[in-house]
Amino acid sequence: MRPPQAIHNWQMDQKADLNQTEQKPQYISAFRALSGYIRLHLWAFIGVFCCTLIAILSELLQPFLMKIAIDDNLLAGKNDYKGLLVICAIYLALSLSSFVFTYLQSNLLQHIGQSIVARIRNQLFGHIMKQSMRYFDRMSSGSLITHVSSDTEALNQFFNQVLLSLFRDGLTLIFIIVMMFQLDTTLALYCLILLPIISLVAIAFRSFMRTTYQLARTRLSRMVAFVAENLSGMNLIQVFHQQMEQEKQFNERNGSYFKANIREIRTNVVFGRTFDILSNLSIAFVTWIGGSAVLDHNLEFGVLYAFITYIRQFFQPINTITQQWNTLQSATVAVSRIWTVFDSKPDITDRAEQREVLLPEKVKGRIDFDDISFSYEEGIPIIRKLDLHIEPGELIGVVGTTGAGKSSLISLLCRFYDVKEGRIRIDGTDVRDIPQSTLHRVVGLVQQEPFLYSGSIIDNVRMFDESITREEVIQACEFVGADSIIQKLRNGYDTLLSERGSGLSAGERQMISFARIIVFKPKILILDEASANLDSHTEKLIQNALHVVSQNRTTIVIAHRLSTIMQADRIIVMSRGEIVEQGSHKQLLACGGHYRELYEHSQGHVAV
Structure with missing residues (x-):
């Protein structure tokens, strides 16, 4: 729209x-x-x-x-x-x-x-x-x-x-x-x-x-x-x-x-x-x-x-x-x-004579943000000297008010943009040294509004990649709990979706996007407010799917609803492009800072 x-x-x-x-x-x-x-x-x-x-x-x-x-x-x-x-x-x-x-x-x-x-x-x-x-x-x-x-x-x-x-x-x-x-x-x-x-x-x-x-x-x-x-x-x-x-x-x-x-x-x-x-x-x-x-x-x-x-x-x-x-x-x-x-020339390009420095099947999933700074326009910084290190397999929640720089952080990791200062590394390799085709196989992204194409559910899960079999798609949907939803449709997995998947609810579209993750097997998973605008029942389904797909993957979850990331290994609180707090849910509540204020506001009352 x-x-x-x-x-x-x-x-x-x-x-x-x-x-x-x-x-x-x-x-x-x-x-x-x-x-x-x-x-x-x-x-x-x-x-x-x-x-x-x-x-x-x-x-x-x-x-x-x-x-x-x-x-x-x-x-x-x-x-x-x-x-x-x-x-x-x-x-x-x-x-x-x-x-x-x-x-x-x-x-x-x-x-x-x-x-x-x-x-x-x-x-x-x-x-x-x-x-x-x-x-x-x-x-x-x-x-x-x-x-x-x-x-x-x-x-x-x-x-x-x-x-x-x-x-x-x-x-x-x-x-x-x-x-x-x-x-x-x-x-x-x-x-x-x-x-x-x-x-x-x-x-x-x-x-x-x-x-x-x-x-x-x-x-x-x-x-x-x-x-x-x-x-x-x-x-x-x-x-x-x-x-x-x-x-x-x-x-x-x-x-x-x-x-x-x-x-x-x-x-x-x-x-x-x-x-x-x-x-x-x-x-x-x-x-x-x-x-x-x-x-x-x-x-x-x-x-x-x-x-x-x-x-x-x-x-x-x-x-x-x-x-x-x-x-x-x-x-x-x-x-x-x-x-x-x-x-017009793309701002983001692979470096000349770039060799394969990172094999997708051997990626462990460690991520390092080394004192990065970034701005969309000169003189208006979005991220300031941010330093963050994520261990392989760790589930990280990222919260903060609008404009804190959460989505920009993810865009930099996916290399939609390049940092102005510092560097971002995956398993010790600068993302600028990784061919974009390899990087996007390593990093999987599920957005708030998952995009579906006009076509069957099978093709939308495997993104029209004929090398992925029908059986693999069905197994992925069963794995994330989407199979029962798809089987209720008139033509099952062969159901043709309209533009942007308007024949499905927001939760059903998200379940299909989770199935994509299973099919393409990225070692790093990013969920950009994937549970926003969902009812409590659908959110529970998404949380169950998240639990499944995050196994053996480094996972970063950006969320407005704190219930989505309460069980995260670590929660990062951002404000004005900087990390102001980090820790587990209990640790951050005990600190009585920004996170507690966000939590109490989400519960409908003001922090004392």
């Missing part, structure tokens, strides 16, 4: 991207970024070019054939039926050729585009998965979702629409001009007078179309952010009966987006009709100039007919290319944003 602040951040990201587009479109860098992928399909692109060339020539030679039929046969009075049949046969062959090669060109280019986009999408997702936790702290999930889905889709449209238009329509324009000069140089020069006029119209509309396009996209992002925020906070909306108010606000945003869309459509219609008017005026101009030449016997009628046909075809590719401006702009911004993600 995304908090409202994240929604706001995502919305601001969208606005910032649009502003970036408006200020400095980075076309050169965008195409340069794609060039490496395009080179992988060089021969396929050559095939597209050849198919496009043949298709265009097949289409543009048809008016030239009509010119031959009119001037060299009909108006010449030859009445050569055989010659006309030959021309008709060639015309039909050209039409079929245009159809076939246009089909091949479109399908080949689609295949190239889809292959490149799929490759980029895979690499982008894989790159995001390799980022450190600090990256996700500063990047909203909405922005990352936009990069993987919307930005890659914009890139897909670049290949489907823009690149196809540049290939086909660009070559069509060139060949039409060549054919015009081939027919009559003087009339072709008159037609070229239209090019500056067309360019001015296109430039004028391009600026206005960009503004309307950006306005529509901005208002769409606002509406999407508003909907996402309402869905995530639906319980509050219903409790406080805010449905009517939220519907009113949505209608305002929806109406604003509707107006922006109408404005964009109106702009496109006006632009298209303007080109139609220019096309008709051009035809009238060519008919007047060419008709006068025909009457004066300075120009053949077939040439005039072919010219009029080419003029009609002349405006269509220009119109298409200009209308692809928004798509090109969107794709350029998308490529820039995607490569911004690719340019």
Whole structure:
């Protein structure tokens, strides 16, 4: 569930991207970024070019054939039926050729585009998965979702629409001009007078179309952010009966987006009709100039007919290319944003030439925090000179008020972040010298909100690792006491869970996460407030499961409920990033310090 602040951040990201587009479109860098992928399909692109060339020539030679039929046969009075049949046969062959090669060109280019986009999408997702936790702290999930889905889709449209238009329509324009000069140089020069006029119209509309396009996209992002925020906070909306108010606000945003869309459509219609008017005026101009030449016997009628046909075809590719401006702009911004993600480097990396210094099967589980200091931001310390040593197999409870640094301590042990000072060692080895893949096999983490994926219970326990058998999963669930719960489900272990395991209660999800620990056998186990927000019955089940999974493991339990860690070998009390007390439950109560205050507060009365 995304908090409202994240929604706001995502919305601001969208606005910032649009502003970036408006200020400095980075076309050169965008195409340069794609060039490496395009080179992988060089021969396929050559095939597209050849198919496009043949298709265009097949289409543009048809008016030239009509010119031959009119001037060299009909108006010449030859009445050569055989010659006309030959021309008709060639015309039909050209039409079929245009159809076939246009089909091949479109399908080949689609295949190239889809292959490149799929490759980029895979690499982008894989790159995001390799980022450190600090990256996700500063990047909203909405922005990352936009990069993987919307930005890659914009890139897909670049290949489907823009690149196809540049290939086909660009070559069509060139060949039409060549054919015009081939027919009559003087009339072709008159037609070229239209090019500056067309360019001015296109430039004028391009600026206005960009503004309307950006306005529509901005208002769409606002509406999407508003909907996402309402869905995530639906319980509050219903409790406080805010449905009517939220519907009113949505209608305002929806109406604003509707107006922006109408404005964009109106702009496109006006632009298209303007080109139609220019096309008709051009035809009238060519008919007047060419008709006068025909009457004066300075120009053949077939040439005039072919010219009029080419003029009609002349405006269509220009119109298409200009209308692809928004798509090109969107794709350029998308490529820039995607490569911004690719340019990000993880803060936490394995050291160069790192060798296997710790074998998971030989780990005993000793943990040493040697005078560590840590802060998320410079000048705001979270942990200060903390020194803690945990023996193999020891069960440690960590308590403290919110902001004491408990979860940060665990994040450092899992190496989601690196310490600023000091070091953390497992069996005497600095965690920075342990490959992350090995470290995460050694250290198992059960969080307050265990994450379950869409899939069967079997796959969620073994995390889709096919090397772990079904029998091992069932044994692990029986071991932690989850088997009786799973057997009550309709399809047992094959029950398909919905997103985040919403078909199960919080306690049932936690039991499955404990079964994961048994399956993957880490020597160090961390429970980050795993019993929070549970009822007393479920908490008892979790405590029993904890007792089972903590056997022969070094276990660290972070808990708000002190009942969870009363039986711990040692309890660590943290405050403002420091250890202020440590000892057993009885020892800490006898001290009458922070722990006793926390305990008596949990019992509902104030310490004396």
